[in-house]
Amino acid sequence: xxxxxxxxxxxxxxxxxxxxxxxxxxxxxxxxxxxxxxxxxxxxxxxxxxxxxxxxxxxxxxxxxxxxxxxxxxxxxxxxxxxxxxxxxxxxxxxxxxxxxxxxxxxxxxxxxxxxxxxxxxxxxxxxxxxxxxxxxxxxxxxxxxxxxxxxxxxxxxxxxxxxxxxxxxxxxxxxxxxxxxxxxxxxxxxxxxxxxxxxxxxxxxxxxxxxxxxxxxxxxxxxxxxxxxxxxxxxxxxxxxxxxxxxxxxxxxxxxxxxxxxxxxxxxxxxxxxxxxxxxxxxxxxx
Numbered sequence: 001x002x003x004x005x006x007x008x009x010x011x012x013x014x015x016x017x018x019x020x021x022x023x024x025x026x027x028x029x030x031x032x033x034x035x036x037x038x039x040x041x042x043x044x045x046x047x048x049x050x051x052x053x054x055x056x057x058x059x060x061x062x063x064x065x066x067x068x069x070x071x072x073x074x075x076x077x078x079x080x081x082x083x084x085x086x087x088x089x090x091x092x093x094x095x096x097x098x099x100x101x102x103x104x105x106x107x108x109x110x111x112x113x114x115x116x117x118x119x120x121x122x123x124x125x126x127x128x129x130x131x132x133x134x135x136x137x138x139x140x141x142x143x144x145x146x147x148x149x150x151x152x153x154x155x156x157x158x159x160x161x162x163x164x165x166x167x168x169x170x171x172x173x174x175x176x177x178x179x180x181x182x183x184x185x186x187x188x189x190x191x192x193x194x195x196x197x198x199x200x201x202x203x204x205x206x207x208x209x210x211x212x213x214x215x216x217x218x219x220x221x222x223x224x225x226x227x228x229x230x231x232x233x234x235x236x237x238x239x240x241x242x243x244x245x246x247x248x249x250x251x252x253x254x255x256x257x258x259x260x261x262x263x264x265x266x267x268x269x270x271x272x273x274x275x276x277x278x279x280x281x282x283x284x285x286x287x288x
Contacts, residue, residue: 011090022088040081047074047107075111082108160239168203168232175199175225179218187214203229 012026013019024032050070054060060067082104086092095101154161176196183189188211189198198211202225213219272279 011094013088013090018088021084025085025088043074043077047071047078050074071111075108078104078108157239157242161236164232164236164239168200171203171228172196172199175203175221178221179213182221183213183215183218187218188212199225202226204233205229 013022023030024036050067053063054067054071085101085104086095089095096105173192173196176192176194176199179198180189180192180195183195185191189195194211201208201211202222205226207226213222270280
């Protein structure tokens with residue numbers, strides 16, 4: 001397990017209680033850091049479970065008070081965690097506007113809005129607002145080393161994936177246009193966008209059956225589209241798989257941070273920063 005990556009622009013404190021809390025919250029190579037991660041992960045899972053149970057009307061009507069109490073306990077705990085994270089970094093605003101900073105805020109904000117602003121008609125349905133608390137589940141991946149490897153593989157393959165998606169979009173437009181001409185509105189292909197929907201469903205081998213060809217030529221085109229789908233659907237899996245294998249072959253980084261430029265991910269035995277060359281402090285971790 002590993003804590004969330006504190007980007008260099010957040011700023012690592014140099015001394016005092018902020019540095020101690022920073023080490024526990026953002027650098028999980030110590031026993032205290034691991035305990036913090038485990039406790040926070042359990043809280044996230046329990047809070048998401050409460051949100052899921054709260055969506056069951058029968059249970060919500062019977063246990064409304066208990067679910068409300070549990071939700072506010074989780075909200076207060078996550079609020080404390082969010083505030084402490086802001087206090088631990090030199091540049092709290094940059095953390096607040098980062099991806100995980102926004103997720104942390106979304107995990108607590110709905111509860112406060114639903115409590116203080118229940119009469120606002122613009123909110124439409126408070127239940128929908130409360131369901132946004134499920135964003136807490138997005139906090140989970142940063143507590144697993146394996147998720148960081150997967151995220152890196154996805155990041156490295158993003159350009160290839162974009163090319164693949166663009167190719168699929170072009171094929172969908174071509175097939176959708178052809179089927180619109182061949183089948184026409186009388187067979188359910190009422191427009192090119194509708195025909196593109198059919199093409200996407202067909203090439204992904206989903207096959208809902210709500211729109212299907214009736215003419216022999218349309219059925220032949222459908223067969224070709226399905227065969228084409230089987231051929232291309234495995235392509236992104238291979239792209240990501242190759243990048244994932246390369247990421248796993250790399251040496252496992254740590255949460256060790258350079259005190260000068262705050263770059264993370266140095267190896268345990270490294271003596272100098274891989275980015276700026278500044279001398280690194282001894283690696284802190286629990287042994288045994």
